[in-house]
Amino acid sequence: MLDNIISILKEFDISRYKIIEKKVISEEMFFIKKQLDMNRNKEVHKFNVVVYVDFEENGEKFKGDSSIEVYTTMSDEEIRKAINDASYAAKFVKNKYYPLVSGIKEDTITIPSKFNEEDPIKWMIRLKDSLYKNDNKEDGSINSSEIFLNKIFTRIVNSEGVDVSYISNSSEIEFITNWKGEEEVELYNMMSFSDYDEAYIENKVEKALKISEYKAKAKEEPSTGSYNVILKGDNVKEMMTYYYTQANVKSVYNKIGKFKIGDKIQGENVKGDLLNITLTKELENSPVSSPYDEDGFQLSNIKIIEDGKLANYYGDVRNSYYLNVNPTGTLRNYIVEGGSKSIEEMKSESCIIVEAFSDFQMNSLTGDFGGEIRLALYVEGDKMTPVTGGSISGNIKHVQGEMYLSSEIETNGNFFGPKAMLLKNISVAGR
Missing domain, CATH: 3.30.2290.10 (PmbA/TldD superfamily)
Structure with missing residues (x-):
């Protein structure tokens, strides 16, 4: 054929x-x-x-x-x-x-x-x-x-x-x-x-x-206010798509991606964990591992963010040609290194641990994120109360300077990275 x-x-x-x-x-x-x-x-x-x-x-x-x-x-x-x-x-x-x-x-x-x-x-x-x-x-x-x-x-x-x-x-x-x-x-x-x-x-x-x-068991919404929020699993992966998208040559060429090589993408005087992100052609148990991208370009692993700085762009031959940078091909697996705090340490202060959203989304162009809470645990000292309803919202550019990644890591589809992340002073709309 x-x-x-x-x-x-x-x-x-x-x-x-x-x-x-x-x-x-x-x-x-x-x-x-x-x-x-x-x-x-x-x-x-x-x-x-x-x-x-x-x-x-x-x-x-x-x-x-x-x-x-x-x-x-x-x-x-x-x-x-x-x-x-x-x-x-x-x-x-x-x-x-x-x-x-x-x-x-x-x-x-x-x-x-x-x-x-x-x-x-x-x-x-x-x-x-x-x-x-x-x-x-x-x-x-x-x-x-x-x-x-x-x-x-x-x-x-x-x-x-x-x-x-x-x-x-x-x-x-x-x-x-x-x-x-x-x-x-x-x-x-x-x-x-x-x-x-x-x-x-x-x-x-x-x-x-x-x-x-x-x-x-959850009966009530969290109270409206500003909280430390812990995200887990798929929601950590969703947050990291912001950096994955911003470093892509197509985003940069179309002036959607604002990062430049060498930029401190989390800003100056970062209090939290510095990001380290590597893209890889193969990842254990990932359904999108591939030796080539859809153009037939042979893929190699590449680190795009190192200690909070943009180290490399990545992407297809077409948009790399437009930007006059070496093409890497489009890699679809990403590895985010674990951070400095264990999940237990993250819970040592009062916080909301979101276990499930109705629909959590990260706008990879603007950095806005949010979702309706399906289930969360409000932690205060030794007390843990299930809550449901309400929503969280924020912008990653406003919180990435004090963002903590868990030292525990996991594999999740095409993502290998922290099981959880702690964000400070996140707006929660509730009762």
């Missing part, structure tokens, strides 16, 4: 192109309580074809592009029409000129994972067993769940000689926990990973059930 697409591109005298072939073989199981409700498998095989057109206007070079999806079910005539339409559309796109990635044919790389071994159905059963192992509480349980296991073959070919491919795995588990109290509580949970780690899954479920229990 790939050779056929390239042949049709040549029919239309298209000399610049990129093709991303993806073949995904999936196993899926759906449960009500512990009972299997439905299982299915599927295979999706498609090609993303990008057509490029180089042209000049008034002595200035431009590169137009247009992309289409080609499926194995399409006839040659359908493919020809789609490619012809894309070639025509590309002429109306006026991006500043940039080079495509050049390269050679490389051997297929298989990213290490236990899922590469044995029948996938056996792994689905093990995933199910791990998910339900701690579902043994009197008043709480997993109400429903969905388990997905994907084997993904990716191949990237372009007109400049690039021909690279790799095999990866990903798994997602979505589950609803409920807890019976005066009112029944239901909470949505999701985890994604690329390798089988029994303890990781079991701990996620145990934590989710504990949060559901606390939520059932």
